[in-house]
Amino acid sequence: MPGTHDDLHETTHGRSGVVEMVGLHGFVQLAAFTRLATDAEHAPDLRVQVTLARMAAGELAALDHLERVAREQGADLYEAMSGYLEVLRDFDRRTPPGDWWERLVRTYVAHGVLGDLQRELSRAVDADGRPLLDDVLADSGYEDFVVALLGPVVAAEPQLSARLALWGRRVVGEALGIAQRVLAEHPGLWAFAAGQGAAEPGDDGGSLRRQLSAGHARRLDRLGLTA
Amino acid sequence: MPGTHDDLHETTHGRSGVVEMVGLHGFVQLAAFTRLATDAEHAPDLRVQVTLARMAAGELAALDHLERVAREQGADLYEAMSGYLEVLRDFDRRTPPGDWWERLVRTYVAHGVLGDLQRELSRAVDADGRPLLDDVLADSGYEDFVVALLGPVVAAEPQLSARLALWGRRVVGEALGIAQRVLAEHPGLWAFAAGQGAAEPGDDGGSLRRQLSAGHARRLDRLGLTA
Numbered sequence: 001m002p003g004t005h006d007d008l009h010e011t012t013h014g015r016s017g018v019v020e021m022v023g024l025h026g027f028v029q030l031a032a033f034t035r036l037a038t039d040a041e042h043a044p045d046l047r048v049q050v051t052l053a054r055m056a057a058g059e060l061a062a063l064d065h066l067e068r069v070a071r072e073q074g075a076d077l078y079e080a081m082s083g084y085l086e087v088l089r090d091f092d093r094r095t096p097p098g099d100w101w102e103r104l105v106r107t108y109v110a111h112g113v114l115g116d117l118q119r120e121l122s123r124a125v126d127a128d129g130r131p132l133l134d135d136v137l138a139d140s141g142y143e144d145f146v147v148a149l150l151g152p153v154v155a156a157e158p159q160l161s162a163r164l165a166l167w168g169r170r171v172v173g174e175a176l177g178i179a180q181r182v183l184a185e186h187p188g189l190w191a192f193a194a195g196q197g198a199a200e201p202g203d204d205g206g207s208l209r210r211q212l213s214a215g216h217a218r219r220l221d222r223l224g225l226t227a
Numbered sequence: 228m229p230g231t232h233d234d235l236h237e238t239t240h241g242r243s244g245v246v247e248m249v250g251l252h253g254f255v256q257l258a259a260f261t262r263l264a265t266d267a268e269h270a271p272d273l274r275v276q277v278t279l280a281r282m283a284a285g286e287l288a289a290l291d292h293l294e295r296v297a298r299e300q301g302a303d304l305y306e307a308m309s310g311y312l313e314v315l316r317d318f319d320r321r322t323p324p325g326d327w328w329e330r331l332v333r334t335y336v337a338h339g340v341l342g343d344l345q346r347e348l349s350r351a352v353d354a355d356g357r358p359l360l361d362d363v364l365a366d367s368g369y370e371d372f373v374v375a376l377l378g379p380v381v382a383a384e385p386q387l388s389a390r391l392a393l394w395g396r397r398v399v400g401e402a403l404g405i406a407q408r409v410l411a412e413h414p415g416l417w418a419f420a421a422g423q424g425a426a427e428p429g430d431d432g433g434s435l436r437r438q439l440s441a442g443h444a445r446r447l448d449r450l451g452l453t454a
Contacts, residue, residue, distance in 0.1 A: 030276065033280050034280075037260070037267075038264070046257075046312075053261075053264075054287055054290075056283075057260075057284030060280055063277060078277070
């Protein structure tokens with residue numbers, strides 16, 4: 001709500017919003033590295049293992065850039081990231097995959113929701129901030145890879161498909177819960193999005209939730225699963 | 228023993244030796260990625276986590292190059308790598324770390340022994356093969372990193388130091404066992420080293436074992452631990 005805050009408040013909020021945003025980006029990138037590297041270790045064949053390992057490595061590329069932005073704000077990237085750790089640990093504890101396919105679907109769903117969250121909160125970032133965002137949000141090819149790997153299996157095995165659809169619903173509930181908790185625990189994120197014009201004044205997050213759910217439904221549809 | 232084989236034998240042996248060597252390099256690089264990525268996940272702070280994640284990512288750099296060399300030999304890198312998987316799984320099963328420090332020492336020891344094995348078997352590779360080897364054997368800074376992280380802890384805590392020295396002896400026994408089993412199950416490796424003049428005719432591997440043990444002792448000494 002530009003214009004309704006006094007200057008000091010605006011500045012404080014602006015700075016902390018940027019730092020919380022940079023921390024969120026750093027955290028999501030590192031979480032993606034960890035998930036993909038762990039999935040690689042469980043992959044049923046070496047080619048898939050190496051492909052996932054390479055995608056994991058690619059997720060780290062933006063961290064140098066994020067470190068610099070945090071420093072420019074007088075902040076420390078790792079401190080900014082640390083505020084997000086607990087929520088991911090909870091997610092992992094609440095969604096133990098039963099097999100390789102459930103593991104793959106879990107990462108696919110969470111990766112998608114968190115990526116959409118990053119995108120939605122940064123929608124209105126100006127030209128100065130775009131190069132960093134392009135780094136952070138670069139398409140690693142992960143979504144296409146999972147669709148190519150899992151799509152044919154889903155199409156061929158109705159029983160597995162039904163189980164994974166059910167699993168996908170459980171996982172997305174938890175992933176949307178992460179997004180909600182992240183926003184609740186880091187009000188600077190919301191202020192940042194609002195300051196950039198990406199959130200409407202008075203919006204309680206309903207439109208963001210709808211965006212995240214729509215993105216998820218589109219991704220599950222690509223797998224041939226019912227959201 | 229150049230000159231004592233007939234041409235066909237030489238060629239067959241030479242080709243399979245190169246493929247087994249490339250498979251070994253690919254396997255060690257991927258194993259290093261997996262170990263470092265898993266250690267990263269267990270790291271006690273975010274800065275260490277990101278450093279280890281970056282080092283893990285660096286271990287993959289040589290795989291493109293190895294894929295090409297395997298293809299030039301009419302072989303498939305992943306098939307060549309697959310012959311080494313079981314031995315690493317065994318190693319992991321036999322050395323479950325009890326805490327973060329034991330985990331760090333385990334990777335440090337195994338990483339060192341396997342790196343030395345790669346180096347020793349490739350000692351006499353000619354100029355054509357050097358750029359690839361430089362990629363594969365590039366120093367990731369991992370050894371220095373562990374020394375900087377663990378050295379002061381070892382120096383300050385005699386009880387932990389004694390426990391880790393004991394653990395290091397157990398782990399190196401298993402790591403040298405890997406090296407020995409790898410050579411026994413892949414006679415092409417030894418033929419490759421001999422063909423390059425890196426192994427003496429009649430050498431039963433005793434000098435290699437001595438090299439690996441000496442490298443290990445030097446690395447433990449850098450940590451302030453007794454080998």
